[in-house]
Amino acid sequence: MIRLGTPLLLGIPELDAQHERIAELVNAIQGEIQRHQEGSAAARAETAPACCRQVRRLMQGLARQIDQHFCTEEGMMAQCGYPDTQNHRLEHRLMLAEFMGLFRSICAGEACLKPSDLVALEHWFIGHLASDDLSFARFLKQAPLRVCRLPLSNIRPAQPTRLGI
Numbered sequence: 001m002i003r004l005g006t007p008l009l010l011g012i013p014e015l016d017a018q019h020e021r022i023a024e025l026v027n028a029i030q031g032e033i034q035r036h037q038e039g040s041a042a043a044r045a046e047t048a049p050a051c052c053r054q055v056r057r058l059m060q061g062l063a064r065q066i067d068q069h070f071c072t073e074e075g076m077m078a079q080c081g082y083p084d085t086q087n088h089r090l091e092h093r094l095m096l097a098e099f100m101g102l103f104r105s106i107c108a109g110e111a112c113l114k115p116s117d118l119v120a121l122e123h124w125f126i127g128h129l130a131s132d133d134l135s136f137a138r139f140l141k142q143a144p145l146r147v148c149r150l151p152l153s154n155i156r157p158a159q160p161t162r163l164g165i
């Protein structure tokens, strides 16, 4: 279960709201799997297809949310001249590729989502937020006024077209 307390808030409302939405979706997936696992073996067998459908639906929403969020961050970095943009973007690419690999294998029926998959998902999300995203937020807040006070409406995220879903 992801809880975004004060240490993980960036103080940039648009990004904090997107992080919150990602956390909600991860938690919803976790809740769905937990509910399924609490049932008897017979009940689990009966509800497995519905559970899988729901998990797939939630993961699709999560994939889109993550992609949109990364594009928003990368758009802001580009416009503010963030010096670590390349490394941060690379982290995004690696995380998205890993997530999409998991998502596609589940959609293809090759794998079931395991609790450990969710733990890994939580770890990268929290880890990235606590290091890379907070560093970017610090830069934004310390950047010269002309750079960091760009109205968010001027920040154009790149088109989230990488998913193919």
Ligand SMILES: [Fe+2]
Binding pocket: 015, 019, 069, 073, 129, 133
């Ligand atoms: Fe982020």
Ligand SMILES: [Fe+2]
Binding pocket: 073, 088, 092, 128, 132, 133
């Ligand atoms: Fe990021």
